Amino acid sequence: MPLTNPVLAELADAFGVSTEFWDWKGRHIEVGDATVIGILAGMGVDASTDESARAALIDHALRPWRRPLPPFTVAQAGQPIRIDVHVPAGSPAWVAVRLEEGGRREGWQVDNYTPDREIDGAWVGEASFELPGDLPLGYHRVVLENGERTFEASLVVTPGFLGFPRAMGARRVWGYAAQLYSVRSSRSWGIGDLADLADLCTWSGTQHFADYLLINPLHAAQPMTPLEPSPYLPTSRRYVNPLYIRPELIPEWATLSEHKRTRIAKIKAGLDHQLEGSEQIRRDPVWEAKMAALRVIYDEGLSEVRTMAKEKFVRGEGRALDQFATWCVLVTEHGMNWREWPVEFRRPSSPEVAAFAASRARDIDFFVWLQWIADDQLREAHSAAKAAGMRVGVMTDLAVGVSTQSAEAWTLGDAFAQHVGVGAPPDHYNQLGQDWGQAPWRPDRLEELSYQPFRAMVAGMLRHSGGLRVDHVMGLFRLWWIPEGLPPTAGAYVRYNHEAMVGILLLEAHRAGALIVGEDLGTVEPWVREYLRGRGVLGTSVAWFESNYDGTPLAPEHYREYCMASVTTHDMPPTAGYLALDHIRLQHRLGILTEDLDEELDLARRGFQTWDRILTERGFLDPECDDVSEKVLAMHRYIVDSPARVLCAALVDAVGDRRTQNQPGTIDEYPNWRVPLSGPDGEPLLLEDVFTSARAARLAAVMNGFSVPVGGCR
Template sequence: MNNRDLVDRARHAGLSMRWRDSAGQIHRVSNESVRRLLAVLEGHGGPAAAGLPPMVVTMVGQVTPLVLPENTQAADFRIEMETGEVMEGPLRRIRGRPALPPLRVCGYHRVSIGPHATTLAVAPQACPTVGTRMDGAGSGRPWGLGAQVYSLRTPGDGGMGHLGAVATLARLAAARGADALAISPVHAMFAARVGQYSPYSPSTRLFLNVLLADPLAVFDTATVQAAGLRNGKAYVDTVRMLEDAPLIDWPQAATRRYELLRRLYDERIVPNPPAELAQFRTIHGAALEQHAVFETLHAYFTTRGGRGGDWRQWPLAMRRPDSPEVARFAYEFAHDVSFHVFVQWLAARSMEQACGAARAAGMRIGLVADMAVGVDPTGSECWARQQEFLVGASIGAPPDALSPVGQDWGLTTFSPAGLQVGGYRAFIDTVRAGLAHGGGLRIDHVMALERLWIIPQGGTSAEGAYLSFPVRDLMRLVALEAARANAIVIGEDLGTVTASFRAVAQKHGIMGMNVLFFERTPQGAFKPPGAWSTNATAMTTTHDLPTVAGWWQGTDIDWRVKLGQMAPGVDGVTLNDERENDRTALWAAMMAQRDAPTPAARTMRRKSPATKPPATADGAAKVVDEAIGFVARASCPLAVIPVEDLLGLNEQPNLPGTTTGHPNWRRRYPGMTATLLSGVAARRRFGRLRAGRSS
């Protein structure tokens, strides 16, 4: 094969053979890497369809050009709308191409042209805005909290947080004026792989993490407590120990939680299955059954060897969800399959109650869910939808100054060709699942709608390349699903994101994120809050960044020095010197804005700091107060403050680039959820938040 053929194949597959790093240097992807990636990409999608594509995506009020199959004689169209209305007429011609007339009704409509048919997805101009969700009610600009679900504490929780605690937190936050509660991902994990617990490494994004289910969403307290006692003294003693621990012991806590859920299922559900459970099973249909069967198969093969955790190593017949052998297995292990359906129902009930609690308490936006950028290739979603995912590749980031060897996240993503051949069903289902209960959705690494760094299986990140996605269609579908759910959408757009992408995202109503540490001028000064984006959510920090108190005291630097996680040529002394300069700059910015009376004045006014920055050892609490007030004044339509900052905690939930050494996703909040927001410091910071958002 000559190089020209390779370039043509790569271009057709959407694979870039060159990429630019953060320093602006151009790199070329090796021919060998391109060949390995093409072997994965060209294995998806199948042959070109003879008729219309399975889905055509357009926008409301827009003429929709079509590419009709050759020899199509039909000159008329017929559109059967979701509403039941029918629209018929002659095809128009736009620059010589046949086209459908503009439609004013959003939704998924059925189009017929002669013998050919397709689904026409008509999207609104943009996602609902924060103002739309607020519906003109109240005064001031809305704000909310951000929480790690697993970190919340409630009596008897078995050592990990759950969605019942989210409901409690939502009620308490709403009582203090919050209109939103952003939560960590709640995607389904692996029942038989309790050591995998990063919420961003799910088995599937279509269903929920059943470990976060609250048994009290279905059962009364006496029933749950009695079930725990019947598991024996060792169980009770272990659970008590787990509940008192400052960190989550995921393998232990997960094992104990499944024991409790299994006993509740065997003793309460099997003898008397509720009608609501049967209805849930019917509504979610084949997708739920496949996930439940996968969980059962995964547990079965995991106990029979080290390779059993990866469905790609199972016997050939078991790798196909529609095989007769899988059907026989599901029949033989129907009790176990039904258990996994039950725990999904329990998790869904828990999520519904948490969302209902937020709305009932007065939150006008409500829960904002979080959608991970990809899924584990060994999980249920890839097993069930193999043609729609790149199961032979992983995603990550190219080499850069901080990570010279690049990053491999151990996840995979959609196949662009598979998406299009499948009528975007996998993408729509994922977004719809994320929007199923709450008032908003945060899309992690939103740049993935346009491109992702993909790595051939078994290769290094340096052997990867950027893969393009049909960004226009995907953004329109996000807007359509968000409009149907009446929900806001936030895109995590930190890091290297092009200005053109941000412009397109803004056009479609996808908000970005303005995080305190990154809102700087080209000269390095911290921007005044009045200069922050009007199309972003303002935040003090995120789960992947240091807390304000931790940043001020250099806790994150201490961790990086301890773990040797520094760029070449950089040491702890250099990092601490840079941080000292940043502390001075941040304090100056906060003091300059503290007393400015209006947003316009805040943008224009400059003052010298009223005082010197407080010492790092004893001044962190004061800095947290000022930082929250500073971010609250931002021009952004929504501000979200993580619970870690509201409480002035030093440690961050996750330290990127580490898998051991730092307790990622294991930290618990210091106190029961019912009293978490009641401390003097928290009340003071709520006051800063309310004052800043009302100005």
């Protein structure tokens, strides 16, 4: 239903709320009043009546005139920069840029014939200045001098184009994608950890000549049980989940007394006994055991040199780390939902929180120490990857957002929209839409904060990685907001300043020498893919989804050069399971299949018959072969035949796993994000088994472009 009030439509446009969209079936949908009013309320804007909406619109229009400088300006390197300033009418103004690395560059005034305006009882004039177009990349400050007063604001100059890191040269790269928690070794504590990551990098780099290892987000989860299993619904994207720490690799382990080592050994033995026979990754007992062991190591204390190293890390992280650690301890006292805490603890800057932090200083320092240790072990993993000859190394994954009960929602306050969630509109895969339970950043507050939270998060993730995959990259352009109390179908898109967010992403990647891949699957406006390609950000091409207008598979030679090409993704079954139609039977069993089972199976079989014909015609598959492992190899030969500069093979495909890690549309009906890496028979595999997998070796040979004979039926 269209909006009933034209003022509401203007207000929605002013705050970036789209009042219409085209759904997955190509139908034009108009957004209703309740949705827009709810979304605006999440940004602190009262649009519940005609009068309040009109007042909010007037206030928004006057906002630039009430500020001497815009709070944030972004520009691409080499482009002219124009800034409008507002000063008392008739007063002088000078504008310059104070550079990040030191120095000053002067701006010059240009024509602006905008009349003076009376604002809040005083006359204000507008003047325009141009800044030099050859400013260096970086985070600078715009300085406005107006008589005896000086004002400052942020200016970021970003790369116009990122492209491939120097380490790649002109060559193509390929790598494995793995859900780290599922890849367990004989030495890990029931879950894949950062030591396993280092070993996986060493194996794939030295034995299979892979150039990167893409892993799931390592974002921090809750600091207490029960833990959220999804790595895509974290409490902080800036910090790491301590669950991935390997206790025995902490340097202080070597200084523990025999008694303390025995104590930790008993903790691990108890955990092993508890997990014995379990068919799933069980995070809760792993967390309890690891925290107990890590506390023993923490209590050992640090040498003078190690103290220096920790203090350097803490200084670099600043106040954000202290607040995150404080939140972790508060959670253990008052529960996960900080909105239900005693009122005095709901604001991180309150005197009561400061008093609490002083009284629990050692507990808070423990959580600070955990982040330092995790950062150290992640650095070691990336170093192992580079030492193994990987040109990219560890590639991390950036989740779309954080949960509404997250540490970031507590520490950043109104930077997040209130009483609004993030999700997705209805599509082919979920016709009821999705509510991911995440809190969205407010575009207006991000501008006022100069995107500092986003910048710090990206810089932290790229500190020890050679690449970053951005899940749902459309989130840098727009997100589907759902007002509290409304279904996902009643949401609307809210636009973000993509020039700022993509620009900062590129600047941090440029500084880190990193590769950026945007997950641009699903409903993505065509111009977005063109924009990202123009900025040197890779897209994502999944063979099952790449198709012509008639639905037939897109020929590999027509794939994009600037993409990460793969056969499957973490939201789909492994290729062996997909070919066996396991996913359709699973959806039917869970009651989320929207069509008749037999019809869906027949439709899928016809699609696979088309694939078999194409793979056979190209010589990638023996026409008489119906062996699943050979079809998996054939599918990977297909993407290798593309011009894509980055290729990706799922580790589950390398070992013949069939079980999906995540079934969208479910929570506990299926063990999402709790499935251990397994072989074709469904039996869990240890990392040591992966090292000796002949099946994985054959897939690696295909990915390296070696001439691997097309096998016949077995």
